[in-house]
Amino acid sequence: MNKKVMVGMSGGVDSSVTALLLKNQGYDVMGVTLKLFANDDIVLSDEAKRTCCSLDDVDDARRVAYKIGIEHVVFNFKDYFKKSVMDNFVDSYINGETPNPCIECNKHIKFDEMLRRAETLGYDYIATGHYAHIIKDKATGRYLLKRPADRHKDQTYVLYNLTQYQLARTLFPLADYDKDTVRKIAEDNDLINARKPDSQDICFVPNGRYVEFINKQGYQATKGNFIDTNGNVLGQHQGIINYTIGQRKGLGVTFGKPMFVIDKNPIDNTVTLGTNEKLFKSELIADNVNWISIESLTEPLKVMAKTRYNQVEQSATVYPLDGSKIKVVFDTPQRAITKGQAVVMYQGEYVLGGGSIL
DSSP, rough: OOOEEEEOOOOHHHHHHHHHHHHTTEEEEEEEEEOOOGGGGGGOOOOOOTTOOOOHHHHHHHHHHHHHTTTEEEOOOOHIIIIIIIHHHHHHHHTOOOOOOOHHHHIIIIIIHHHHHHHHHSSSSOOOOOOOOOEEEETTTOOEEEOOOGGOOOOOOOGOOHHHHHHHHHHHHHOOOOHHHHHHHHHTTTTTTTOOOOOBBTTBBBGGOOHHHHHHOOOOOOOEEETTTTTTTTEESOOOHHHHHTTOOOSOEEEESOOEEEEEEEETTTTEEEGGGGEEEEEEEEEEEEEESOOOSSSOOOEEESSSTTTTOOOEEEEOTTTOOOOEEEEEEEEEOOSSSHHHHHHTTTEEEEEEOO
């Protein structure tokens, strides 16, 4: 009997080719599209680009499934998504953080709730269109997360939360392909989304209008003080959710020299401004750490680490702390390390683990 795999199909070309490749490899494939929110839940505008999870995307996924000859269903995960991703997004911004909702969606929805549903329905695996390798280390028995062939599409940063259980039951068929080849496969097989643009925005915040989204959830921003690193008042801000670490433009005040957002304090409702050099820090503390290539960290370890998706990895040393916390000390200071983002650590081509920056 063929192994059964449930493929998360967003309506984009990557997940469509994922389903096609697995079908051609002999798997019994079912495509599923996750309904994560209703349009009434988000902020839309006439000029907004189509966002994933729209009705058009569901239709694209269904048409691809029909074309390649697999079953397609839609799962309603709106309640899970609101609780685990959207509410967390709002709470994080209100608390002065800058969250990464794609990481939370992967952790709580795609590789948790979807996997649970797949197992309930008797499927052996789930699969997505992420660009990453999953490899089992014969020496240790652990499942490892490795960078893909196309380094420009490397998505291991947003996958650092995958557990050993999830890695053992997940397939990433695009690991050895580059994006141009994926699109060529789609074209050769007459898939309607072969040239469909990749989604760039947060799915539930099209055009980056996150402040409007947060306000729509019932939050009202409160004005407070801009201060310098010595606590001197520099002016008034429009609410801490309007600012991100490293921001220079759109502050609403001028100083005669470039000033950047250095910190946000939700307790006293202040936004700290400073010069560019004040943005650089050599170390950070992270919590809720998930280890992939090791069971746990017991002593300091040299790693390559990054604190943003598109950042180039930097040499650092990671130190174990109490509980699930770590300290990461970079060899050279890093710019705009931001609370709520993730620090992900690598050893060579493999993900060591990662955590949420405090």
